[in-house]
Amino acid sequence: MEQTRKKTRIAVLISGSGSNLQSIIDKAESGWLPVEIVCVISDKEKAHGLERARKHGIPAFFVDRKLHALREDHEEAIITILKQFDVELIVLAGYMRLLTSHLIGQYRNRIINIHPALLPSFPGTDGYGDAWRYGVKVSGCTVHFVDEGCDTGPIILQGVNRVDECDTLESFRERGLKIEHQVLPEAIKLYCEGRLKVDGRRVKIL
Ligand code: GRF
Secondary structure, eight states: OOOOOOOEEEEEEESSOOHHHHHHHHHHHTTSSOEEEEEEEESSTTOHHHHHHHHTTOOEEEOOGGGOSSHHHHHHHHHHHHHHTTOSEEEESSOOSOOOHHHHHHTTTOEEEEESSOTTSSOSSOHHHHHHHHTOSEEEEEEEEOOSSSSOSOEEEEEEEEOOTTOOHHHHHHHHHHHHHHHHHHHHHHHHTTOEEEETTEEEEO
16 A cells, blocks of 8 residues: 655744635645645734635634733744644744744744745835835745744745836735745745755755
8 A cells, every 4th residue: 555645734824814825725735735734823813814724624723912921922822832733844924923032942944934025135024015116127035944033044945026017016916926825835845845954044955
């Protein structure tokens, strides 16, 4: 009998619409991505991504930042869930909160984030808007391991989004999101296949 490969247990952290989460769900359900999404966690109660998760039978949690005075305490509440579900890899898919060393230290090189610009350009909360207003001709998205800085961790993959002369910020963002939906699952797949080796700032793809 053919042995089935073990699926990587991932948690997806979100704050909003969850379109990246949806792309992971779809690619996991089709069998292309060897993951089990064991839980989805949001710091926003109304995040549409929570509904997307529940629709697919994935346990979905809102962890209220306001209940905790310290960021570390909020993270501790998240860690409790991560441990409960025996999470191997954490995917930040539009999670709009910086993590502290409290969480990062426990999951070193096991947290990845998607950022909507070609890092190190335009870090922060509005990658599309910042790149657009700067007038770049080429932008894109970056998937990277998370370290203690703001969008500073070692880069895994980048996708390119060329600015079209007829673009508006909206069309630029819309096309960019479609690229994100390809690049993030690809990076997760590489991780699951054990093909990423972090060597200082460089991530080697084996
Ligand atoms: C994406 O553009 C992501 O790169 C950024 O926030 C957005 C989240 O979109 N960090 P969604 O919630 O996945 O639709």
